[in-house]
């Protein structure tokens with residue numbers, strides 16, 4: 001083979017243009033083979049960067065021999081290398097060699113995550129994923145390396161004690177520069193270790209200790225609503241947001257958030273909303289998060305919120321505990337025989353409590369009142385139950401033990417969480433690192449791929465809930481309660497043959513990494529709903545476009561709602 005001298009004495013074989021293209025293609029295939037190993041989480045950005053620029057630079061001198069211009073040679077070399085790399089990636093993702101080849105789905109989702117990023121930015125990811133399942137069945141390929149599954153018979157293999165750890169989506173929700181909070185821990189052992197403190201904090205006994213805090217904040221909410229109602233229509237969404245935020249402040253940091261009293265003067269609620277919105281599309285590109293989290297326009301709200309929670313945690317630490325709040329349990333103030341957590345991890349977990357516990361609960365409460373006002377018959381049925389259990393003039397409806405066994409109240413909450421779950425799509429699990437893979441029923445999930453179980457779709461699947469899977473029908477829960485006298489319930493659907501797969505109701509997810517705050521969230525919601533139903537006559541505000549409410553409900557990884565404008569007066 002002929003050779004040429006380069007400027008500094010290196011001797012290169014002379015290649016024709018076609019041979020140079022072949023060389024670039026070979027390099028691209030080698031890089032793809034390396035890249036495939038790190039596809040979900042590159043080992044380092046420097047390595048990835050070098051893999052993407054080094055081979056075309058090496059190939060460029062060969063083109064120089066025929067093209068005679070350095071810049072044109074570089075351009076051709078980069079174009080040839082990268083086109084071949086992209087072609088190779090796409091071909092592999094569509095080929096029978098890919099472990100997810102057998103799963104049906106749209107071409108765009110099989111090839112790239114870009115499409116799902118776009119869908120997420122529309123806020124309608126939940127509806128899109130449901131439409132895919134309607135079209136393709138219980139298993140759908142949702143991404144190059146991800147499937148969506150609504151087959152409840154395999155959920156124990158996914159979420160159960162011998163299931164899989166959290167999926168790569170959680171890498172996208174965690175800032176690598178700060179200690180991870182419980183929710184973003186992907187290592188099963190570390191998660192189980194940290195979860196112990198949360199389980200102590202939300203045990204039945206601990207939640208009982210929180211009852212006075214719940215009652216205090218719920219009654220404050222009722223007073224604020226009463227006061228504001230004299231000035232006209234109220235946006236319940238905002239008021240529930242402030243309420244849930246103040247309450248989680250009490251829980252996580254022993255108080256200090258007073259949005260119900262002072263309004264959102266520091267823009268905290270706004271910050272939390274911006275945080276949710278900005279981080280949502282990143283769930284599809286966890287490998288890029290470390291880089292993107294350096295961009296101020298994306299992370300400004302995240303950082304400001306973190307700074308705020310750091311101040312709260314410091315203040316709580318200095319003042320010590322006046323109640324057994326979440327901070328008390330997480331910081332091991334009771335002196336349980338467990339390893340003391342680090343200050344950094346306490347900060348992250350305090351922030352997690354506020355983020356995970358406020359928006360979710362506030363939006364669920366909003367959903368309850370939207371459905372009650374839209375279905376006055378259900379509203380009146382609930383009011384009768386509240387008045388029966390808490391006779392008028394005999395105190396507020398805040399006794400948690402009574403609230404927990406009220407049939408209609410709990411049916412209304414179940415039905416709302418069924419139709420509008422707080423985390424509509426991305427409860428994701430993936431085989432553990434170095435595990436080779438995991439069996440889900442008769443299907444093998446290879447390492448490097450992940451499974452999403454979209455709660456919104458599961459909850460509206462007629463195989464689980466019928467008839468009327470998309471309608472608000474608390475009756476489907478009442479017929480399940482053996483001792484509830486449905487025949488006396490004045491139900492409009494008495495004659496319905498309800499099929500209710502209670503185990504498919506999973507608004508708090510299932511298994512050892514399910515919602516740690518489930519008991520608290522339910523206690524908070526029951527008290528808030530019962531007190532407001534007991535105290536107020538309520539209707540949609542004049543001029544409020546009721547149809548807009550459901551249109552404005554968005555899936556931004558967690559559910560986001562728009563305004564819910566109501567008029568209310570004391571009964």
Ligand code: HEM
Nearest residue numbers: 183353356357360361364422423508509513515516517521
């Ligand atoms: C209606 C209200 C709520 C809903 C619908 C909800 C829903 C969820 C869901 C679906 C998950 C699990 C995600 C997964 O499986 O990957 C989760 C996790 C979690 N939630 Fe909630 N949540 C609510 C309220 C709360 C409250 C009040 C707290 C209190 C701090 C809380 C704390 C947490 C924590 C710490 C986790 C992570 C658990 C873990 O990783 O082990 N949540 N939540």
